[in-house]
Amino acid sequence: MLENKNTSKTSISELGEFGLIDHLTKNFKIKQKTTIKGIGDDAAVLSVNSEEQIVVTTDLLVEGVHFDLGYMPIKHLGYKAVVVNLSDVYAMNAKATQITVSIAVSNRFSVEALEELYSGIAMAAKYYKIDVIGGDTTSSTTGLFISITAIGLVKEKDIVYRDGAKENDLLVVTGDLGAAYLGLQVLEREKRVFQVNPNSQPDLDAYTYLIERQLKPEARRDISELLSNLNVKPTSMIDISDGLSSEIIHICKSSNVGCNLYEDKIPLDPQVISTCEEFKLDSTTIALSGGEDYELLFTIDNKDFSKIKTNPNFTVIGHITNKKEGIHLITRANTKIPLKARGWKALIEDS
C-alpha cells in the first residue's frame, strides 16, 4: 500500500481531529462564484440565481467493498471518489460546482497517507473546476470510508431525468464499455502473482487502457456542452456505474417503456476484446454487467439522429419500444434475450 511507502509517518492522533481537518483542507481554494463560504463555519454557504436548479447526489465508498488499497494507490482513490459523484451530476445534464468530503479512518492510516488521499481529491477538484466546501474527518475502528456529496447547477429547461424516454427514441451511449471491470481483473491477477512471487515484474503494456479506466476514471463533463452545441436535448439520461443492463432497466422502468439493445452495436475498445479472449470472458457480458464505466447512457428523439450520427463520442446501441415488448438484447445471431440487471458483484460470484 502506498501509505506504507512513506519513510517518516505522522500518526493522526498527533494532529487531533481539528488539526487534521485544518491540515488536510488548508490548500483548498474557492473558485466557483456560487460559493459564498467554504470550509470553516457550521455550514458552507452557496448563492444560486433563480434561473438555476440545484442537483445533489451522494456516494459512500467502503474499503474492502468498493476499493482495495492493495492495488489502488490512495491518491487515485481520492480522485476516483470525486469522479464517481460528479458522474451522477453530469447524468442530470448539470454542471458540477461543489462537493463535501467526509472520511472515517482507522489508526492504520498515517497523516501522510491522508495527505495523498486529499491530494487526489484536490487534483479532481481542480480538473473538474469544483470547490471542496466542507466535510468531516473522524476515526473508524477498521478501514477507510469516504462519503462525498456533490452539488451541481442546471437551468430548469436543460435538466434531464431518467423518466423521459419514449417509444421510438434512440438509445445512445458515450465512449466504450467494459474496460474498468477488466482493469480490475488484471489488477487482481497481478496482486495474486505478486503474493506468490514478490519479485515478479508485471508487463502491463497490453492493459494500459483497462487499468487507467479502473484506477483513474474520468466523468463525462464534456457531454452536456457537446449535446447543447449539437442542439440535442436527451429525453432521458443516467450514468453507467453498475453496468449497461442495469442502467437500461432503470431508464425503462422509470420511463415506463421497453427497449431493444443490439449486441453488435455495443462499443468495445480493442483491449477489451483481446483481454476478454485472454481471460475467456464474454465481452458482451462484461459490457452489460461490468460497471464502473462512468459513461453516460441517454435516449434521444429519433429526429435528432442526424445531429449525432457522425460524432465519435456517441454510439446508437438500440431503440425504445412499447413497455409491452419488454427489455431485450438482440444478439449477433439475431435471437432476442430478456435483459437482466446483474451488478459486478453478481458477476464475481458467478465467475
Added chain:
Amino acid sequence: MLENKNTSKTSISELGEFGLIDHLTKNFKIKQKTTIKGIGDDAAVLSVNSEEQIVVTTDLLVEGVHFDLGYMPIKHLGYKAVVVNLSDVYAMNAKATQITVSIAVSNRFSVEALEELYSGIAMAAKYYKIDVIGGDTTSSTTGLFISITAIGLVKEKDIVYRDGAKENDLLVVTGDLGAAYLGLQVLEREKRVFQVNPNSQPDLDAYTYLIERQLKPEARRDISELLSNLNVKPTSMIDISDGLSSEIIHICKSSNVGCNLYEDKIPLDPQVISTCEEFKLDSTTIALSGGEDYELLFTIDNKDFSKIKTNPNFTVIGHITNKKEGIHLITRANTKIPLKARGWKALIEDS
C-alpha cells in the same frame, strides 16, 4: 441491542442493494416546495429563489466512536444523526429543508434493524419538516456508519457566521449545558452494572432529563424565529457540539476577539448539579467540555440586551473583549483562568 429483539429477521442480502434502498426510503414523502425531485434519479433536484442562500453541512457518525448500540436504541440513533446535522444548519440562522442519508452496514444488521434506524430518521424528518432527498446504502466489513448531509435556506441578510463577534458584544447561550454528557455517564454505568448482573432493574428516575438529552437530543430550530421576533440579529453564532469552551474559542478565533466567560452564569439543570455531586465531577468542567448539548452559542450587540434579558431561552454568560485580553473563564472565586478546548474524548481519557 434493539436489532436483536426482532423475532423474525431478514438478512440484507435477501433484498439486495437496490431492493434495500427502495424498501427503506419508500415511505419518505416530499413536503418542501423547494424539493423538485427527491430519491429516484442520479441526483435530487432543488429549486431556490434568488433571495435565499443555501447552507450545506455534513457529519459522519461511526459505531464505536460516536455511538454505542449497547445503550443507544437504533431508532434513537437515526433521530439523533439527523438532529446533529440540523443543529449546524440552525447555527447559520437558516431553515433546514433537506437531507441526504448514506449508511454502510455489516451483515450483523438485519433489514428490521435498518427499518428501525430509518423510522428514527423519518421521525426526525417529520418533526423538523425536512425532506430526505437521497443517499446511498452499502455494506461495511464491520459496524455501522451514517453520513448525513443537511441543506438549509436563509436570506442573505439573515445569515450569521462565526466571525462577526466584536468587542463589548454579549455572549449568550440557549438552554442549559452538560446534561447530554452526564446522560452518557449514567448509561455507561448502567451498562457495566448490567454486564455484571443481567437481572438488575435500574432506577433511572433521577436521570430522565440527562438520558433524554443523550439519547434524543433536539436541535434549536426555534431560536432563529425567536430572535427574529425580538428583532435581534446575532453578530456571530455556532452550535455547541464539542463543549462550550471549544465553541467559544472557535468564535473568538474566527472573529479575532477575546472573551470573558463567567462561571456563575453557566446555565445548569438541577439534575446536572445533583448528578455531578453523585459522580464527583465538577459541573463547570462538564458544561465546558462535555459536548453534545446541541444548544446555540451566539453574540449580540450589547444594545440588544434589553430585548433578550427576560427570555427564559437565553442566558448571558459573558462578554467579548479585545483579542489582546485573551479568552478566559472568570471563576466563582473571581480568579481568571485561560479557557482551553478539551473535547469530551479528552475528558474521558483524563477521568
